[in-house]
Amino acid sequence: xxxxxxxxxxxxxxxxxxxxxxxxxxxxxxxxxxxxxxxxxxxxxxxxxxxxxxxxxxxxxxxxxxxxxxxxxxxxxxxxxxxxxxxxxxxxxxxxxxxxxxxxxxxxxxxxxxxxxxxxxxxxxxxxxxxxxxxxxxxxxxxxxxxxxxxxxxxxxxxxxxxxxxxxxxxxxxxxxxxxxxxxxxxxxxxxxxxxxxxxxxxxxxxxxxxxxxxxxxxxxxxxxxxxxxxxxxxxxxxxxxxxxxxxxxxxxxxxxxxxxxxxxxxxxxxxxxxxxxxxxxxxxxxxxxxxxxxxxxxxxxxxxxxxxxxxxxxxxxxxxxxxxxxxxxxxxxxx
Amino acid sequence: xxxxxxxxxxxxxxxxxxxxxxxxxxxxxxxxxxxxxxxxxxxxxxxxxxxxxxxxxxxxxxxxxxxxxxxxxxxxxxxxxxxxxxxxxxxxxxxxxxxxxxxxxxxxxxxxxxxxxxxxxxxxxxxxxxxxxxxxxxxxxxxxxxxxxxxxxxxxxxxxxxxxxxxxxxxxxxxxxxxxxxxxxxxxxxxxxxxxxxxxxxxxxxxxxxxxxxxxxxxxxxxxxxxxxxxxxxxxxxxxxxxxxxxxxxxxxxxxxxxxxxxxxxxxxxxxxxxxx
Numbered sequence: 001x002x003x004x005x006x007x008x009x010x011x012x013x014x015x016x017x018x019x020x021x022x023x024x025x026x027x028x029x030x031x032x033x034x035x036x037x038x039x040x041x042x043x044x045x046x047x048x049x050x051x052x053x054x055x056x057x058x059x060x061x062x063x064x065x066x067x068x069x070x071x072x073x074x075x076x077x078x079x080x081x082x083x084x085x086x087x088x089x090x091x092x093x094x095x096x097x098x099x100x101x102x103x104x105x106x107x108x109x110x111x112x113x114x115x116x117x118x119x120x121x122x123x124x125x126x127x128x129x130x131x132x133x134x135x136x137x138x139x140x141x142x143x144x145x146x147x148x149x150x151x152x153x154x155x156x157x158x159x160x161x162x163x164x165x166x167x168x169x170x171x172x173x174x175x176x177x178x179x180x181x182x183x184x185x186x187x188x189x190x191x192x193x194x195x196x197x198x199x200x201x202x203x204x205x206x207x208x209x210x211x212x213x214x215x216x217x218x219x220x221x222x223x224x225x226x227x228x229x230x231x232x233x234x235x236x237x238x239x240x241x242x243x244x245x246x247x248x249x250x251x252x253x254x255x256x257x258x259x260x261x262x263x264x265x266x267x268x269x270x271x272x273x274x275x276x277x278x279x280x281x282x283x284x285x286x287x288x289x290x291x292x293x294x295x296x297x298x299x300x301x302x303x304x305x306x307x308x309x310x311x312x313x314x315x316x317x318x319x320x321x322x323x324x325x326x327x328x329x330x331x332x333x334x335x336x
Numbered sequence: 337x338x339x340x341x342x343x344x345x346x347x348x349x350x351x352x353x354x355x356x357x358x359x360x361x362x363x364x365x366x367x368x369x370x371x372x373x374x375x376x377x378x379x380x381x382x383x384x385x386x387x388x389x390x391x392x393x394x395x396x397x398x399x400x401x402x403x404x405x406x407x408x409x410x411x412x413x414x415x416x417x418x419x420x421x422x423x424x425x426x427x428x429x430x431x432x433x434x435x436x437x438x439x440x441x442x443x444x445x446x447x448x449x450x451x452x453x454x455x456x457x458x459x460x461x462x463x464x465x466x467x468x469x470x471x472x473x474x475x476x477x478x479x480x481x482x483x484x485x486x487x488x489x490x491x492x493x494x495x496x497x498x499x500x501x502x503x504x505x506x507x508x509x510x511x512x513x514x515x516x517x518x519x520x521x522x523x524x525x526x527x528x529x530x531x532x533x534x535x536x537x538x539x540x541x542x543x544x545x546x547x548x549x550x551x552x553x554x555x556x557x558x559x560x561x562x563x564x565x566x567x568x569x570x571x572x573x574x575x576x577x578x579x580x581x582x583x584x585x586x587x588x589x590x591x592x593x594x595x596x597x598x599x600x601x602x603x604x605x606x607x608x609x610x611x612x613x
Contacts, residue, residue: 010450017451022463030469139594141544141564143551144586147571151579271456275548279571286459290552294466306463310455 007321011314016066018310023062026299033079033298052077065303075304085300089285089308094178095165096277096284100269102181102200103207108262111212115219115258119227120246130216137213142272146206146279153202161202163281166195203280207273211265218261222254229253256328263320267313285309340529343606350602356595363409373400375407375561383577392584395566396573397559404561405584411562412592415473415480416542420535422481423488428531430485431492432519435500445489452486461545465554473556480545484538491534495527502526529607536603540596547589563589 038045049055053064068074075086111134118130153159165180166172170192177183181200184193226232227250235245274286281287285305293301344350363370372391373379378398379390386393392401434445452460465479499505500523508522543563549555550564558565566585574582 014450014454017447018454021451025463025467028467135594135597136590139540139597140590141547141551141567141586141593143548144567144582144589147567147574147582148586151574151582155579268456268458271459274458274462275551278552289459290462294462295553302463302466306455306459309459313456314454 004321004325007318011318015311015314018314019066019069019307020062022303022306022310023058023065026303027058029297029299029302031297033296035297037080069307075308076300078300079298080296085298085304089288089301089304091178092283092285092288092305093308095282096270096273096286098179098181099200099203099207099277099282099284100266100273102204103269103273104211104262104266106204106208107211107215107265110208111215112219112258115216116223116246116251118216118220119223119254122224127220130220134213134216137209137216140209141275142206142209143275143279145209146203146276149202149206150279159202160198162199163283165199165283166192170195203276203282206279207269207276210272211262211269214261214265215258218258219254222257223250226250226253256324259327260320260324263316263323267316270312270316271309340606344602347602347605349598350605353595353598353600353602356591357599360409360413360592360595363406364413365410367407367410371400371403371406373403375399375404376559383573385578393581395569395581396577399561401566401581401584404566405563405588407561408563408566408585408588409592411473411556411560412543412546412589415476415546416539418477419481419484419542419546420538422477423484423538424531424535426481427485427488428492428524431489432496432524434489435493435496436515436519436523442493446493449486449489452483457483458545458548461549462552462554465549471555471557473560473562476546476549476555479549479554480542483545484542487538488531488534491530492527495530496523499523499526529603532607533600533604536596537600540593540600543589543593543596 034045034048038048053061056064065076068076073086074084075089077084114130114133118127121127150161154161172180172189172192174187175183180192181196184190184196223246227246232245232250235249236242271286273282273284274290276282277284277287278290285308289302289305292298293305372389376399379394379400380398381390381394382398383396384390384394390400390402392405394400395404430445434442455463461479461483464482465475468475468478505518505522508518513522546555547564547567550562551568553568555564556562558569563585567582567589570577570581570585
């Protein structure tokens, strides 16, 4: 109990410290988007800076920012056109979320299966193949993989690759969210669904390689750990079929560390997707932060974007810890 | 210690990893001897196919691809090793202090580490590189190295906590050994296994991260012979060129990282059997 409670209580100060760190990073950023905007009108720039309160002391600006975020969900306004950056970041976040979710799903499916099979048939060609797959996943630069995939898909398979989220002639005016892949089937708009699926497939395949490798390795070692334990041997000795022992007994226990690592991967992917997004021109959050924020020096985009990802990351990791207690009765008992 | 090196020597995949790393290290050290051209001098041939004069052809600027690849080994290794060195330099003392002193020192250090770990690593590297605002290998080293500090602190701290209550440490304390000497001569040598493993695996990761920063336009300038830059430019000129130009820099990065990963896994099996997979 104390551990989880401490984690929960610590989350608030942690996020405050994170926001301070991002703010400080943005502070040392040389120049900002306003330089280009007011290039010929230095006096207009001074007025604008005064209006936006940009000449106030650092801590005051930080306090005002945090207040805006906490009380009004306001992520400040762009330096380029004074429009709020929150809504745009939200749209981009949904694109990244969908991509990350699908990639993680693929990773769990492939990584979990390969990991289990490797542990059940250790030191076979299958196991070797699994190890090789995992090694490649953590060794190949993800953006190189994306490039190769594009070249292969376009030139060899003649795959109609496009960097939009769906075909531009489709009408999605009724959609509430920007999670098209999830919302389309609910609205029975299968044309949108398949169009989205077609465009998200290549980036998702690329993005899934790292988590797939991590999950494969973790599943294999966790399964191998559990297979040798007394309870598994006992279950076999009392006459249960091997398949039953592995799927019902061993897998359940092996799942605990695998769940943790999968959750952590989800958090990493939300930010790490930036490379995949850039290769495929996927309109996601990471690419938006780099292109609109870092390159154009639009400070609120950088601060808001990174803060958004970091906050999500912290909460995902917290959720993983909670989930850990839920799926493992032994911990649940300690907690209660 | 000797027995462990023998275990490593019998591990064939680890030896393969070591071999890959050795080849890249030789390329890096002897780059000037191996390269057939100067990597930053334009030749008359643009986008030439492989030939006797240009073993891997030339790129769109007329640079010899093979020579750039060889020199790229130097900058890649130098960048990655400097980044890991930086992470060690900062992470080792902090981890030692956190693990050994515990209490407030531990609390303060680990809270800072928590904040650093609250960022997905790629994005933090991007933010640091952006704040430094200088397109150079130094920027990449700083960005990648700072991101790696937190995992190093954690690993060193965990290793210290494991040996802290061993009898030989208690004995050294009882003998009145001064703390700095105790940490350097007794504690640290017994923590080297996991640290060595992490450093090796991190070197591979640093090469990937550095290439990623280059790809996002936050790395060294476009003319420098660096694998990430080469790959990025090859991708950009893909429309006008043969598709195989993606292969040399991509394979170079992949094989080097693979080498470090194989070696790191082997080291883990030899030095840290409890954590091996």
